[in-house]
Amino acid sequence: xxxxMTSAAADDTTMDGTAMTDSSVTxxxxxxxxxxxxxxxxxxFGPAHVLHDVDLQVRQGRTVGLVGESGSGKSTLAKVxxxxxxxxxxxxxxxxxxxxxxxxxxHFAFRRRVQMIPQDxxxxxxxxxxxxxxxxxxxxxxxxxxxxxxxxxxxxxxxVKLPGVAGRYPHEFSGGQRQRIAIARxxxxxxxxxxxxxxxxxxDVSVQAQVLDLIAELRDELRLTMIFISHNLAVVxxxxxxxxxxxxxxxxxxxxxxxxxxxPAHPYTRLLLDSVPGCPGxxxxxx
Amino acid sequence: xTESIPKGVADRxxxxxxxxxxxxxxxxSGLAILLVLVVIAIVAPTVLGDAAQALTDxxxxxxxxxxxxxxxxxxxxxxxxxxxxxxxxxxMTVGATALSIIVGVVVGIGLxxxxxxxxxxxxxxxxLAVTFPGILLALIIAAIVGQGVIPAVIxxxxxxxxAFARLAAxxxxxxxxxxxxxxxxxxxxxxxxxxxxxxxxxxxxxxxxLMASAFGASLIDLSGLSFIGLxxxxxxxDFGFLxxxxxxxxxxxxxxxxxxxxxxxxxxxxxxxxxxxxxxxANPRSSMPGVPWTRRAAARAVERAATTITEPxxxxxxxxxxxxVISGPTGQPIVKGISFHIDRGEILGLVGESGSGKSLTAMSxxxxxxxxxxxxxxxxxxxxxxxxxxxxxxxxxxxxSLVYQDPGSTFDPALxxxxxxxxxxxxxxxxxxxxxxERILENFRAxxxxxxxxxxxxxxxxxSGGMRQRAMISSALNVDPLxxxxxxxxxxxxxxxxxxxxRLLKQxxxxxxTAILFISHDIGVVKALCDRVMVMRHGEILEEVAAADLDPxxxxxxxxxxxxDATPHVEVPTPDLEGVGAR
Numbered sequence: 001x002x003x004x005m006t007s008a009a010a011d012d013t014t015m016d017g018t019a020m021t022d023s024s025v026t027x028x029x030x031x032x033x034x035x036x037x038x039x040x041x042x043x044x045f046g047p048a049h050v051l052h053d054v055d056l057q058v059r060q061g062r063t064v065g066l067v068g069e070s071g072s073g074k075s076t077l078a079k080v081x082x083x084x085x086x087x088x089x090x091x092x093x094x095x096x097x098x099x100x101x102x103x104x105x106x107h108f109a110f111r112r113r114v115q116m117i118p119q120d121x122x123x124x125x126x127x128x129x130x131x132x133x134x135x136x137x138x139x140x141x142x143x144x145x146x147x148x149x150x151x152x153x154x155x156x157x158x159x160v161k162l163p164g165v166a167g168r169y170p171h172e173f174s175g176g177q178r179q180r181i182a183i184a185r186x187x188x189x190x191x192x193x194x195x196x197x198x199x200x201x202x203x204d205v206s207v208q209a210q211v212l213d214l215i216a217e218l219r220d221e222l223r224l225t226m227i228f229i230s231h232n233l234a235v236v237x238x239x240x241x242x243x244x245x246x247x248x249x250x251x252x253x254x255x256x257x258x259x260x261x262x263x264p265a266h267p268y269t270r271l272l273l274d275s276v277p278g279c280p281g282x283x284x285x286x287x
Numbered sequence: 288x289t290e291s292i293p294k295g296v297a298d299r300x301x302x303x304x305x306x307x308x309x310x311x312x313x314x315x316s317g318l319a320i321l322l323v324l325v326v327i328a329i330v331a332p333t334v335l336g337d338a339a340q341a342l343t344d345x346x347x348x349x350x351x352x353x354x355x356x357x358x359x360x361x362x363x364x365x366x367x368x369x370x371x372x373x374x375x376x377x378x379m380t381v382g383a384t385a386l387s388i389i390v391g392v393v394v395g396i397g398l399x400x401x402x403x404x405x406x407x408x409x410x411x412x413x414x415l416a417v418t419f420p421g422i423l424l425a426l427i428i429a430a431i432v433g434q435g436v437i438p439a440v441i442x443x444x445x446x447x448x449x450a451f452a453r454l455a456a457x458x459x460x461x462x463x464x465x466x467x468x469x470x471x472x473x474x475x476x477x478x479x480x481x482x483x484x485x486x487x488x489x490x491x492x493x494x495x496x497l498m499a500s501a502f503g504a505s506l507i508d509l510s511g512l513s514f515i516g517l518x519x520x521x522x523x524x525d526f527g528f529l530x531x532x533x534x535x536x537x538x539x540x541x542x543x544x545x546x547x548x549x550x551x552x553x554x555x556x557x558x559x560x561x562x563x564x565x566x567x568x569a570n571p572r573s574s575m576p577g578v579p580w581t582r583r584a585a586a587r588a589v590e591r592a593a594t595t596i597t598e599p600x601x602x603x604x605x606x607x608x609x610x611x612v613i614s615g616p617t618g619q620p621i622v623k624g625i626s627f628h629i630d631r632g633e634i635l636g637l638v639g640e641s642g643s644g645k646s647l648t649a650m651s652x653x654x655x656x657x658x659x660x661x662x663x664x665x666x667x668x669x670x671x672x673x674x675x676x677x678x679x680x681x682x683x684x685x686x687x688s689l690v691y692q693d694p695g696s697t698f699d700p701a702l703x704x705x706x707x708x709x710x711x712x713x714x715x716x717x718x719x720x721x722x723x724x725e726r727i728l729e730n731f732r733a734x735x736x737x738x739x740x741x742x743x744x745x746x747x748x749x750x751s752g753g754m755r756q757r758a759m760i761s762s763a764l765n766v767d768p769l770x771x772x773x774x775x776x777x778x779x780x781x782x783x784x785x786x787x788x789x790r791l792l793k794q795x796x797x798x799x800x801t802a803i804l805f806i807s808h809d810i811g812v813v814k815a816l817c818d819r820v821m822v823m824r825h826g827e828i829l830e831e832v833a834a835a836d837l838d839p840x841x842x843x844x845x846x847x848x849x850x851x852d853a854t855p856h857v858e859v860p861t862p863d864l865e866g867v868g869a870r
Contacts, residue, residue, distance in 0.1 A: 069781035070752075082473055111475035124466040128488040134467075137484070141476040189474070204640040204808065209853035231781065234855035262860040275782040276857050277815035282786070284793045284815060 033060050035193050035225040036081060041090035043076055043249075050076050052249045054090070058193075063219060063226040065240030065257065067233055067272070072246040074229045078197045081227065082116050095193060111141075115186035119198040121178035125170040131157070131181055132166030138185045156188035157181075160214060176207035180214065187218065194219075194226045200235060212238055233276055237261055245269045311567070317560025324554055328377045331370040338367040340522075349540055356546045359532055368529060369546035376509070376525040376554070379440050383505040386444025388498060391451020396482050398452070399459035413452045421446030422508050429517045439518040443508045447501050454497055458490035465489075492565075499562025503555050510551050526551050589651050589662040589675055603630045605769060605802045606652065609666035613647050613826075616659045622647055623826040629770065632800035634792075636817030636834065638810055638850070644826040645806050649772050652804070653687050654678065670769050684715040688763035692775040694755035698747035705743035708762045716766065730761035734791055753784035760791055767799070774806045789816050810837065810854050822847045 036058040043051040051073045058064050066074045079085040080092055083099045092099045095113045097106050118124040125134055132146040135153045146153065146166060153166050160180040170178055179199060186194060196215065200208040216239055219226055230236050236243060237257055244254040245266065253266040264270045274281030332339075343362035350357050356365040398409040416424075425442035432438040459482070462468060468485050476484075512518035513527025514534075521528075526547040533543035589611070606629040613622035622644040629635045637645045650656050652667070654674065667674035672686055691697050699707055709723035718726065724743070731739035734757040747755060756776060763771055773792065777785040793816060795801050807813050813820055817834045822844065830844040839851050 069783065084469075084473070108475055111473065116470070116473055118466045118470055120466055124470055126467040126471075126485050126489070129484070137471060137476060138474050141471075141474050141480070185470075205810070205850060206640065206853040209855075212855070232855070233782070234857045237857055238855050258860040261857060271783060273857065275786040277786075277789075277809075277811040279857050280859060282815065284786075284790050 034058065035060055035095055036227070037091075037093045038077075038081075039091050041077075041080065041092060042088045043073075043080060043085060044088045050249050051080070051087075054249075054251055056244060056251060056254065058225055058227060060225055061223055062241045063228055063239055065236035065243040066227060066229040066246060067231065067236045067243060068246030069231060069272075071248070073249040074246050075197055077246070078116065078195050078227065078229055081195055082114060083110070112189055113191055114193045114195070115189055115191040116195045116197065117179075117182055117186050117199050120202055121175045121182060122202070124182045125178060125185075127170055130167055130169055134170075134181070135166070135185050135188045138188050152188055156184040159187060159218060160184040174207075176203050176211060179203065179207075179211055183211075183214065183218070187222070192223075192225060194224050195229070196226060197229045198231070201230070201232070208235070215239060233261075233272060245272065311564065313560050314564025314567075317557045317564065320553060320557035321561065324373060324377065324557065327370055328374040331367075332374050335367040335371050338364050339371040347536055347540060350542050357540055357542050359543065360535065365529070365533075365543055365546050368524060369526075369550055372525050372529055372547070373550065375436070375519065375523060376506070376527075376550075379436060379443075379509050379519075379525060380502060380506045380554075382440040383443040383447065383509060384498060384502045386440065387447030387501055387505070388451050388494070390445060390448040391453075392455045392487070392494075394448065394452040395455025396459055396486065398456050399463070399486075400478050400482060410453075410456055413449050413456065416449035417453050419449075421504065422511055425508060425512055426517065429512065434517050434520055436519055436523060439509060439512050443505050443512065446508065447505055450501065451494075451497065454493065455490065458493060459486050462486050462489045496562060496566045499558055499565055503558045503562070506551065506555055506558070510547075526554075589654070589656070589664050589667055605629050605631045605633070605670060606804075607666060607668045608652070608664060611648065611651060611662065611664040611667070613644070613651060613656065613660055613662040618661075621660070621826050622651075622662075625823075625826070625828050627821060627828065627831070629802050629804060631769075631802055632796065633819065634796055634803040634805055634817045636813035636820040637804065637806045637823060638808065638813050638820060639823035640808060640850075642825070643823040645823050646774055648823070649774055649804055649806055652770070653689055653772055654683060655689075681715045684711060685766050686769045688766060688768040688771050690756075690759050690763050690771065690773040690776045692778050694752050694759055694779060697759055698755065700747055702746070703743070704745055704747060704750070704758060708758070708765070711762070712765055726765055727761070730764050731758070733764070734758070734761040736761065753780060753787065756780060756784070756788055757791065760788070760795075764795060764799075764801070768801065770802050770804060771795070772804045772806075775808070776805075777812060778807070778809070785812070792816065810850055811856070813837070822850065 034057045036056070038054055038056040041051055041054040041056075042049070054073075054077065056064070056077075066077065068074050076085055080087055081094060081099065083102070086100055095110070097110050099110070102110055125131075129137070130146070132150075132153050135156060136146045136149045139149045139152055150166075154163065157163055157165060160183050162177060162180055162184070165173075165181075170181070173181065179202075183199075199215070200211050203211060212235065215226075215228075218224065219239075226239075228236060228239050240257045242254065243257045243260040244251050245260065245268065246252065247268045253260060253264065253269050255265070259265075260269060261273065264273060270281070273279050276282060341363065343358065343364075345354070345358050346362040347360050348354060348358045348362075354364045354366065356369065359365055359368070394409075394413065398406050398413070401409065421443065424446040425439075428442035428445060429438055432441065463481075463486060468481060471481050471485055509518060509525065510527030510530065513525050514531045516531060519525045519528045524532075529547040530544065530551075533540075533547065536543055608628065609626045610624045611622055611626070612620060612624050614620045625648065627635075637648065639645045647656065647660070651662050651664075652669070652674065656662055664675060669686055672678055672682060698704070705724065705727060708727050709718075709720065712718045712723035712726060713720065716723075728739045728743060731742060736742050736754060736757050742750065742754070742758065750758065760776070771792075776792075777788050780788060789812065792803060792805070796803055805813065805817055814834050814837045820832055820834050820837055821828050822830045822832070824846055830842060830847050832842055832847070836842070837847075837851070839848050842848055842851065
């Protein structure tokens with residue numbers, strides 16, 4: 001892979017990139033209960049084996065960054081967590097519920113407690129609904145009216161610093177503003193667990209910085225638990241407590257952010273870090 | 288190529304102005320004819336109702352002053368009857384079209400909501416029904432239900448429904464893949480509510496267009512049904528009925544056919560004109576305002592400004608640009624009089640956020656500006672080529688090469704790699720097929736594409752994104768250009784692949800002394816690759832700085848500093864050996 005990989009790291013890993021044990025993640029936050037627990041998760045789409053034996057725990061109040069290149073399985077993992085993709089094997093429990101065996105009222109309860117912020121600010125809001133209508137639908141999917149939920153809608157919009165826009169349509173907003181509206185919609189439900197899938201990838205850097213600040217601020221204020229998915233290592237480092245590195249459907253490394261970035265254990269993590277311009281290991285000289 | 292504005296920018300344009308812009312003369316005349324027809328339909332039966340029914344002694348007469356189009360076999364005035372028939376004909380057509388839409392949309396959405404075992408066979412049946420001529424279906428229904436106004440409307444309405452059902456099912460499938468529908472589903476919104484609230488409103492535009500053509504088809508089918516005697520029955524009459532009436536006397540009084548025939552044609556024409564107008568408005572590709580058709584094909588070159596300097600560049604200067612102005616279709620400046628240069632063997636970075644004008648600046652050097660834009664400069668000199676004058680395509684192709692952002696769409700998916708890469712060499716450098724092949728394989732090796740002979744025969748989809756971008760760069764190098772313009776060449780790539788592509792560009796620059804104009808929004812990438820960097824915003828160059836000085840302590844302009852601050856860096860922390868507590 002790369003010349004810079006340490007022999008110690010190589011010893012810890014089998015050649016096919018099997019997941020390392022994450023025994024080193026023994027953190028002592030006030031609350032140690034796991035919000036999301038994934039055990040032995042495998043996903044196959046026909047002949048394609050998309051996720052291999054994924055084990056992942058996300059504890060209360062923590063933000064786990066999920067980083068990897070295209071095709072590594074990060075988005076599939078997110079879809080499994082919200083119940084859109086069914087696992088071929090393994091269990092996924094979120095907020096005490098088995099995501100793929102929800103019964104009756106559990107469906108609704110699950111949708112209230114877990115929210116996903118989608119990637120593309122240009123297609124995540126229905127162009128024919130006002131901002132208020134979109135938020136009302138999130139608050140009350142059955143009989144959404146803006147008037148009935150006016151206060152909660154305003155509160156959510158104020159949180160993302162866009163007060164008083166409930167009556168306007170998505171096309172009136174820039175990409176960054178739309179992404180903030182999408183965040184407001186997710187928060188209007190008052191969830192405890194947020195999955196953010198590449199939410200800044202379509203944005204300019206200055207707008208990205210605003211959205212990242214906002215997400216970090218809201219998370220601390222509302223004590224949210226979060227999975228933050230991105231291909232951008234710097235962005236992931238900025239918001240995450242722990243980082244899981246994915247490659248070809250495996251979680252190759254999961255540790256505290258400081259350990260992953262400061263003392264990468266897996267050669268693939270090393271390779272990723274060395275590929276980021278500006279990192280100490282980055283060079284354009286030919287090997 | 289315009290700025291890399293995110294998709295969906297089209298729906299930022301307010302809908303209202305889009306429709307206004309699309310009201311071309313043909314659409315307006317279509318609407319005007321329709322309006323006249325509606326007025327006739329409302330007024331004629333009250334004013335001419337008696338005249339249309341009055342029996343006179345003048346049966347089967349030719350045109351005269353009293354009876355403009357003559358009289359029928361019972362002596363009734365055909366002109367009056369034709370105008371009076373407009374009401375019933377239009378009402379029946381509207382009724383049949385509405386029935387088609389309602390039945391079609393209900394069936395289509397219903398199929399989309401239905402579980403898969405019902406949906407798939409249902410869709411096949413609908414497709415079968417679409418191929419079955421509506422008029423035949425109508426004949427069968429008319430035979431069963433009987434004749435008259437209502438049965439005819441039901442027959443034609445049901446006959447037209449499958450087309451709407453298929454469109455509705457297809458559009459529902461398309462709309463439901465958009466993120467907001469999936470989000471709604473995740474929020475727990477029920478399927479029927481999703482259909483009513485999200486799917487239906489978002490398919491109204493294509494529906495409207497199909498509605499216009501369905502209206503025309505219903506008109507013809509209803510007239511046909513009445514014409515063969517299975518539609519409207521006496522004493523009621525529509526255009527088709529009148530046509531049938533006139534047929535009996537066609538050899539003796541051909542003028543009788545004239546009235547209903549013209550009315551059917553005019554009504555059909557009006558609705559087709561409106562339908563075309565709607566279709567044009569809904570298709571963004573046909574909506575380029577204010578540009579004559581003839582100029583759309585050719586890419587635009589830069590015009591000469593009032594005073595120009597044209598002496599060749601000297602010494603180490605490869606590209607010199609003075610006072611480049613690019614303005615949009617309405618004359619608003621996008622690039623506001625910028626000047627810069629590139630030395631031989633230099634890598635110049637151009638950074639800025641979307642809308643800063645960086646891509647347009649680069650495209651003007653390659654003379655590839657969209658024809659909706661106007662550009663002028665006092666000087667644009669690339670080596671000994673004056674870019675303001677007409678440049679022979681061959682000379683330009685040898686001097687400038689381009690690498691685009693999206694390796695997925697720069698190649699024609701239908702052609703093999705070798706075929707499309709050798710085109711340039713054979714056309715512009717006059718190489719034979721074998722010479723071109725040799726050169727391409729050599730460059731494939733230079734960019735370290737594995738198994739070059741095999742890649743040469745492969746189609747683009749068989750290569751990964753990184754390999755395609757290498758192939759793109761290799762093809763850009765085929766002509767040994769003086770200047771390589773790379774527009775966000777690594778934005779769509781993974782970081783590990785990005786590093787390889789950057790290495791490749793650097794290597795080419797070092798070994799061949801190829802000058803590179805490198806455009807990126809990523810300040811980290813630019814700093815790593817370039818010698819010198821220009822920061823652009825709103826069409827102006829704010830700052831020019833050596834890449835090595837691209838840090839908050841050395842830059843001068845506040846915007847550059849802001850950009851640097853906003854760019855997240857990977858920071859290498861002191862490792863926490865206990866693995867405890869990141870935050």
